[in-house]
Amino acid sequence: MVSLKEISALIDQGIANLPIPAKPEGLYGPIRYTMESGGKRLRPTLLLTCAAACGGDIKKSLPQALGLEMFHNFTLLHDDVMDNAEVRRGRPTVHRRWNRNTAILSGDAMLTLASQLMGDCDKAILPEVMSIFNKTALEVYEGQQLDMDYESRLDVTIPEYIDMIRLKTSVLLACACRMGVLTAGGSEKLMDDLYEYGESLGIAFQLQDDYLDTFGDPLVFGKETGGDILNEKKTWLWISACNEDESGVMQEAIAGKYNEDDKVKNVREVYRRLELDKRIVDLIGVYSNMALDALSRTGLGHEEKEILTGLTRSLATRVN
Amino acid sequence: MVSLKEISALIDQGIANLPIPAKPEGLYGPIRYTMESGGKRLRPTLLLTCAAACGGDIKKSLPQALGLEMFHNFTLLHDDVMDNAEVRRGRPTVHRRWNRNTAILSGDAMLTLASQLMGDCDKAILPEVMSIFNKTALEVYEGQQLDMDYESRLDVTIPEYIDMIRLKTSVLLACACRMGVLTAGGSEKLMDDLYEYGESLGIAFQLQDDYLDTFGDPLVFGKETGGDILNEKKTWLWISACNEDESGVMQEAIAGKYNEDDKVKNVREVYRRLELDKRIVDLIGVYSNMALDALSRTGLGHEEKEILTGLTRSLATRVN
Numbered sequence: 001m002v003s004l005k006e007i008s009a010l011i012d013q014g015i016a017n018l019p020i021p022a023k024p025e026g027l028y029g030p031i032r033y034t035m036e037s038g039g040k041r042l043r044p045t046l047l048l049t050c051a052a053a054c055g056g057d058i059k060k061s062l063p064q065a066l067g068l069e070m071f072h073n074f075t076l077l078h079d080d081v082m083d084n085a086e087v088r089r090g091r092p093t094v095h096r097r098w099n100r101n102t103a104i105l106s107g108d109a110m111l112t113l114a115s116q117l118m119g120d121c122d123k124a125i126l127p128e129v130m131s132i133f134n135k136t137a138l139e140v141y142e143g144q145q146l147d148m149d150y151e152s153r154l155d156v157t158i159p160e161y162i163d164m165i166r167l168k169t170s171v172l173l174a175c176a177c178r179m180g181v182l183t184a185g186g187s188e189k190l191m192d193d194l195y196e197y198g199e200s201l202g203i204a205f206q207l208q209d210d211y212l213d214t215f216g217d218p219l220v221f222g223k224e225t226g227g228d229i230l231n232e233k234k235t236w237l238w239i240s241a242c243n244e245d246e247s248g249v250m251q252e253a254i255a256g257k258y259n260e261d262d263k264v265k266n267v268r269e270v271y272r273r274l275e276l277d278k279r280i281v282d283l284i285g286v287y288s289n290m291a292l293d294a295l296s297r298t299g300l301g302h303e304e305k306e307i308l309t310g311l312t313r314s315l316a317t318r319v320n
Numbered sequence: 321m322v323s324l325k326e327i328s329a330l331i332d333q334g335i336a337n338l339p340i341p342a343k344p345e346g347l348y349g350p351i352r353y354t355m356e357s358g359g360k361r362l363r364p365t366l367l368l369t370c371a372a373a374c375g376g377d378i379k380k381s382l383p384q385a386l387g388l389e390m391f392h393n394f395t396l397l398h399d400d401v402m403d404n405a406e407v408r409r410g411r412p413t414v415h416r417r418w419n420r421n422t423a424i425l426s427g428d429a430m431l432t433l434a435s436q437l438m439g440d441c442d443k444a445i446l447p448e449v450m451s452i453f454n455k456t457a458l459e460v461y462e463g464q465q466l467d468m469d470y471e472s473r474l475d476v477t478i479p480e481y482i483d484m485i486r487l488k489t490s491v492l493l494a495c496a497c498r499m500g501v502l503t504a505g506g507s508e509k510l511m512d513d514l515y516e517y518g519e520s521l522g523i524a525f526q527l528q529d530d531y532l533d534t535f536g537d538p539l540v541f542g543k544e545t546g547g548d549i550l551n552e553k554k555t556w557l558w559i560s561a562c563n564e565d566e567s568g569v570m571q572e573a574i575a576g577k578y579n580e581d582d583k584v585k586n587v588r589e590v591y592r593r594l595e596l597d598k599r600i601v602d603l604i605g606v607y608s609n610m611a612l613d614a615l616s617r618t619g620l621g622h623e624e625k626e627i628l629t630g631l632t633r634s635l636a637t638r639v640n
Binding site for chain 1 (some may be wrong): 402424451462469
């Protein structure tokens with residue numbers, strides 16, 4: 001069994017050797033900038049770890065691992081345009097460093113490059129690889145659309161929120177797990193079990209992301225905190241606070257009675273008073289345990305499971 | 321041999337039955353709006369006509385025909401955001417009717433839907449179908465990037481312009497021709513010959529588009545004319561005028577000495593005085609004839625060639 005360190009080195013090498021053309025620089029420069037900007041590389045790591053769990057040479061699964069990372073970075077690039085975000089991973093976003101049109105067009109090219117990378121596999125599994133990838137991509141857009149739709153709705157429920165983040169975040173992690181097994185020739189049952197693992201892990205991951213967006217350290221998190229509150233994103237924190245707050249602060253925040261700084265400060269105080277900061281950590285634990293349960297159902301050996309178990313625990317306690 | 325009318329009916333039926341999900345409406349509504357808004361359906365027509373020329377059932381090639389039409393409409397949707405265009409095919413553009421973020425995200429989904437449609441073919445040709453499609457898509461983005469790069473350059477040459485429109489427009493028409501032959505089981509030689517046909521036809525088509533953008537009737541053309549002049553697009557007309565104009569009008573236009581209306585009016589007058597309106601029609605004839613030459617090299621029978629010949633002639637004299 002390979003180590004997480006070896007997987008990480010393989011991904012870094014793969015990213016450095018991506019076949020991104022040199023010209024036109026205006027199209028491909030922002031793609032190199034985005035891909036080289038680091039990040040957790042969670043999706044390719046999951047994919048290769050699941051491939052490794054099936055035995056065999058994980059290098060065979062590298063194009064799909066890089067394809068999913070390219071896809072994920074494409075969604076971030078277009079998300080940043082849509083959210084008008086200034087900073088990503090501690091650096092100016094593409095539309096700030098270049099311009100909006102460059103960010104749109106380079107993002108489009110990233111989606112096609114992702115599709116090219118996905119297609120670099122054995123002919124026998126190509127139809128299934130493309131089918132899983134395209135289905136997942138549509139689910140991610142659906143999640144993003146619901147996320148935007150919910151910004152202007154006041155009656156979003158917790159189940160609606162959980163289903164939205166399942167689409168926006170979880171299915172891509174689940175897809176990474178399934179794709180790892182598929183490209184490594186693993187069984188259908190293992191694909192299904194690890195898909196479920198990725199799905200629960202993804203919800204824990206997104207809840208953690210929401211937590212960090214409100215309570216994280218901007219310097220460690222790599223971007224400004226408080227954005228979700230300002231945009232009235234219907235996160236678990238926000239919805240719970242609206243359901244439980246009796247001080248009137250949430251109503252005043254929604255009514256636009258605070259300036260930006262006060263809005264973030266006051267809503268954060270409501271979250272703390274209702275102990276939502278602690279309760280969301282518990283909820284993250286619940287979904288992490290669901291992921292670990294799915295993992296135990298796989299019948300994988302101890303060594304194979306260990307990396308995925310470690311990954312799950314480290315994500316639940318991450319700070320960026 | 322099927323008729324152009326039968327092909328057109330098959331495409332319309334295919335568009336009407338596209339498997340576009342109902343929800344979320346904010347994501348898929350704009351896609352239906354775009355796909356149902358008409359247009360010439362040139363790419364699917366070319367694809368199915370080339371498939372028909374190989375004999376057999378053209379219905380087998382319909383998913384790829386619809387996939388290219390979906391891809392083309394995705395590029396228009398994102399182009400309209402980037403150009404901040406108000407009107408497309410006589411109707412408000414998606415970012416006007418909805419908003420900019422909707423246009424970006426729905427466009428992304430269209431690219432994935434296009435990829436799904438392309439992949440709906442015999443397993444045996446899937447790798448080649450995806451490879452041609454993705455390569456062409458990247459070329460189209462490269463052409464769009466060069467088009468944007470050229471806006472701020474004053475020294476763009478005619479050969480640079482022709483190569484830019486080859487990428488931006490021609491390769492997709494050429495791809496349609498190759499894909500039609502590929503999905504109908506035609507020969508490599510026929511794929512190559514009809515690719516060349518599509519490439520020349522595409523350049524004629526784009527030159528005609530540039531002509532109509534300046535000299536067309538807005539009501540017939542379906543959008544405002546004069547946009548290329550306002551944006552100082554380095555078209556064949558603009559570059560030729562800059563090379564030949566001795567009145568100083570082009571220099572003054574570049575120096576920003578005119579208001580919008582005068583800029584369009586004065587530059588259009590320069591074009592007319594230099595007879596560029598007539599000379600571009602001649603040039604369109606040259607590329608149309610190159611397309612017909614490529615067609616004659618195919619060795620296709622008279623009946624098979626006739627539709628493509630008719631299509632070429634009608635495009636060279638189109639008014640919208």
